[in-house]
Amino acid sequence: MRISRRTFAAAAVALVLPLSACGSGGDDGGSTDASGKVEGNITFQTWNLRANFKPYFEGLIADFEKKYPGTRVKWIDQPAEGYADKISADAAGGTLPDVVNVSPDLVAPLAEAGLALDLDKAAGKYRSEYLDGAWASHRIPGLSGTYAFPWYLNTGPLFYNKSLFTKAGLDPSTPPKTYDELFTDALQMAKKTDGKVATLANVPTIEDFGRYGVQLMNKEGTGFAFNDAKGVGLLTKYKELYDAKALDPQALTATPESSGKKFLTEAVAMNPGSALDLGNFKKQAPGLYKNIGITDQITSTGHVNMYVMGVMVNSRTKHTPAAVAFAHFVTDAQNQMSFAEKVAIFPSTAGSLDDPYFTKEDGTDETRVRIAAAKSLKNAVNYTPVLFSEQMKTALRNEVAKALQGKESPKAALDNAVKACDQLLKQQG
Amino acid sequence: MATPTAPSRVRRQLPTSPWLFAAPGLLITGAFVLHPFVSTVVNSFTDRRTLIPGHFVGLANFRELLHDDMFWTGLRNSTLYIVGVVPALVILPLLLALLVQKNIPGITFFRSAFYTPVVASIVVVGLIWVWLLDERGLVNSLLETVGIGRVGFLSDQWLLLLSAMAVTVWKGLGYYMIIYLAALANVPRELHEAAAVDGAGPVRRFLDVTVPAVRPTMVLVAALSSVAAFKVFSEVYLMAGPSGGPAGEDTTLVMLVQRTGTGLTGRVGYASALSVVVFVVTVALMLLVLRADRKEES
Numbered sequence: 105m106r107i108s109r110r111t112f113a114a115a116a117v118a119l120v121l122p123l124s125a126c127g128s129g130g131d132d133g134g135s136t137d138a139s140g141k142v143e144g145n146i147t148f149q150t151w152n153l154r155a156n157f158k159p160y161f162e163g164l165i166a167d168f169e170k171k172y173p174g175t176r177v178k179w180i181d182q183p184a185e186g187y188a189d190k191i192s193a194d195a196a197g198g199t200l201p202d203v204v205n206v207s208p209d210l211v212a213p214l215a216e217a218g219l220a221l222d223l224d225k226a227a228g229k230y231r232s233e234y235l236d237g238a239w240a241s242h243r244i245p246g247l248s249g250t251y252a253f254p255w256y257l258n259t260g261p262l263f264y265n266k267s268l269f270t271k272a273g274l275d276p277s278t279p280p281k282t283y284d285e286l287f288t289d290a291l292q293m294a295k296k297t298d299g300k301v302a303t304l305a306n307v308p309t310i311e312d313f314g315r316y317g318v319q320l321m322n323k324e325g326t327g328f329a330f331n332d333a334k335g336v337g338l339l340t341k342y343k344e345l346y347d348a349k350a351l352d353p354q355a356l357t358a359t360p361e362s363s364g365k366k367f368l369t370e371a372v373a374m375n376p377g378s379a380l381d382l383g384n385f386k387k388q389a390p391g392l393y394k395n396i397g398i399t400d401q402i403t404s405t406g407h408v409n410m411y412v413m414g415v416m417v418n419s420r421t422k423h424t425p426a427a428v429a430f431a432h433f434v435t436d437a438q439n440q441m442s443f444a445e446k447v448a449i450f451p452s453t454a455g456s457l458d459d460p461y462f463t464k465e466d467g468t469d470e471t472r473v474r475i476a477a478a479k480s481l482k483n484a485v486n487y488t489p490v491l492f493s494e495q496m497k498t499a500l501r502n503e504v505a506k507a508l509q510g511k512e513s514p515k516a517a518l519d520n521a522v523k524a525c526d527q528l529l530k531q532q533g
Numbered sequence: 534m535a536t537p538t539a540p541s542r543v544r545r546q547l548p549t550s551p552w553l554f555a556a557p558g559l560l561i562t563g564a565f566v567l568h569p570f571v572s573t574v575v576n577s578f579t580d581r582r583t584l585i586p587g588h589f590v591g592l593a594n595f596r597e598l599l600h601d602d603m604f605w606t607g608l609r610n611s612t613l614y615i616v617g618v619v620p621a622l623v624i625l626p627l628l629l630a631l632l633v634q635k636n637i638p639g640i641t642f643f644r645s646a647f648y649t650p651v652v653a654s655i656v657v658v659g660l661i662w663v664w665l666l667d668e669r670g671l672v673n674s675l676l677e678t679v680g681i682g683r684v685g686f687l688s689d690q691w692l693l694l695l696s697a698m699a700v701t702v703w704k705g706l707g708y709y710m711i712i713y714l715a716a717l718a719n720v721p722r723e724l725h726e727a728a729a730v731d732g733a734g735p736v737r738r739f740l741d742v743t744v745p746a747v748r749p750t751m752v753l754v755a756a757l758s759s760v761a762a763f764k765v766f767s768e769v770y771l772m773a774g775p776s777g778g779p780a781g782e783d784t785t786l787v788m789l790v791q792r793t794g795t796g797l798t799g800r801v802g803y804a805s806a807l808s809v810v811v812f813v814v815t816v817a818l819m820l821l822v823l824r825a826d827r828k829e830e831s
């Protein structure tokens with residue numbers, strides 16, 4: 105048999121053409137009705153939790169499967185780094201798990217693409233179980249609905265090196281609380297150590313601007329506004345720190361990992377982190393661990409930044425009742441409380457923060473930190489704008505770097521950053 | 534004895550067989566080379582985002598990149614990378630190959646040692662160099678000891694780019710050395726002997742015998758290394774960080790493609806337009822090198 109050119113071309117097109125569907129998602133959406141029988145196999149994806157909480161999640165899944173016979177939950181966990189890229193690849197390839205651990209900024213593009221189930225419609229009956237602010241944290245400007253169950257909340261501690269504070273003539277028992285105190289202490293630290301020890305390892309982020317009291321977006325939520333006089337004031341102060349080496353010289357290219365290492369090697373005196381870091385300090389830098397101080401985030405507004413974790417249901421799931429039931433099960437008051445007892449996180453369910461576990465002192469440092477954090481959480485604010493994408497973070501970071509290097513004035517840098525972020529916001533539609 | 538009909542059956546089947554043999558390769562090429570390439574070109578004319586299909590926007594993406602400062606920064610850095618890396622990668626591996634070409638005891642160790650960076654993971658290599666060049670790293674400690682003082686290898690825009698170039702050259706030396714070793718093995722020994730008899734010293738013999746004999750290989754190395762240099766990503770990404778150095782000033786074109794086109798809000802259409810530009814420049818580079826070689830020959 106002879107293959108003609110036409111036949112070959114047709115075969116090649118037939119083989120290659122279906123591939124062009126790859127990445128376009130497709131609209132084989134599941135049902136938005138969660139009222140049916142809870143059954144079927146679903147997949148649950150968490151964000152870097154397997155290493156430390158494997159028994160907890162295995163128990164949680166076993167309890168759910170026992171409560172709803174006929175369900176089976178496959179648990180997958182993704183590393184912290186590149187989590188957004190992993191979700192992005194899964195979403196584009198149509199392989200997004202049924203139930204996904206997300207943060208508000210991750211759920212926004214998924215909701216806009218119609219991949220996140222509107223829980224006001226599918227699970228509105230559970231709304232009263234959660235704190236109002238927590239439930240609202242997964243609402244997306246420009247869309248109606250709520251797109252994830254609120255899960256755990258955290259404020260994230262700020263670690264500081266007491267020994268370096270003492271050497272610089274600062275009182276380690278009174279670490280800075282506001283930005284003005286921070287700037288004063290940081291300049292003193294740099295002066296006393298001849299610029300060898302910096303206080304901070306990171307350039308200011310959008311959350312810093314929020315905690316300094318800068319208005320981040322306009323009232324309508326249609327554009328950014330952090331280039332006001334207050335924003336310029338903050339950046340001007342950071343420029344002063346950078347020039348005095350109170351801000352690490354490598355801060356312009358720092359990543360959370362690299363600044364963590366700087367803190368470990370005692371090259372910087374303060375660094376934000378999570379409760380898990382304490383274990384790392386103990387293991388990797390016992391000398392530092394002995395001198396660790398823990399304090400609240402720096403804020404000039406009286407409100408610390410609250411990080412919100414959520415659990416989203418894929419709108420294309422084939423088992424909507426099971427997926428919604430499981431997402432609710434993971435985030436209900438009982439399971440959030442039992443998770444909070446394993447790690448320093450805080451439940452987003454109504455009334456949980458009034459539990460004696462978060463209010464009653466027992467004399468240990470751990471409990472004191474927990475109670476203080478739970479107290480600050482009650483009036484904490486999620487300063488990260490939901491629509492602030494990775495590209496916007498890069499645009500702000502680059503302009504901040506130009507101001508710190510003296511290539512642009514703080515005012516010009518922030519004007520440019522706002523312009524770039526507004527342009528990206530417009531492109532996001 | 535074969536029957537008279539047998540050869541004609543073989544002849545009849547011949548046209549099908551090559552296609553069947555080629556089919557696996559063609560399929561793989563179609564799926565993993567041709568299709569992504571065509572998709573990229575098509576996407577470059579759309580405003581497609583990671584999760585949103587997008588619409589045809591004509592040349593808007595290409596017009597936008599002409600006004601995008603970061604595009605020009607990326608183009609500048611990728612071009613500088615060629616200027617800094619290619620001459621070093623054409624000349625240094627040749628000298629290294631000449632050094633290890635001779636069969637003396639223990640030379641295999643040196644050949645292996647020079648080749649080791651090639652097989653090492655770029656991530657590991659990048660991290661090691663970051664530790665070495667850190668503000669408190671080994672290199673800075675040494676510089677401080679000898680009184681020069683600490684140098685901001687990883688915080689200064691130009692030093693960062695130079696450091697990344699140094700890593701690229703260091704990692705590529707062994708690979709191109711092997712190519713040169715193969716070429717040197719084909720240089721007729723008689724030519725060197727004749728030149729020596731005529732009174733030519735080692736430098737003269739290198740310039741008048743070795744270099745002309747390995748010139749085609751030098752052109753190949755120049756072409757390969759310039760394409761690789763223009764598409765550099767890992768070294769700069771690892772050393773300058775995801776933001777592309779201070780204020781993004783060390784961003785290369787491929788880094789810009791990655792930063793623009795990935796993530797949940799990635800601008801796939803615009804990143805595709807950037808990729809098309811990278812492709813066109815890369816092809817132009819290859820043609821330029823080959824053309825220069827042809828001119829030289831004629």
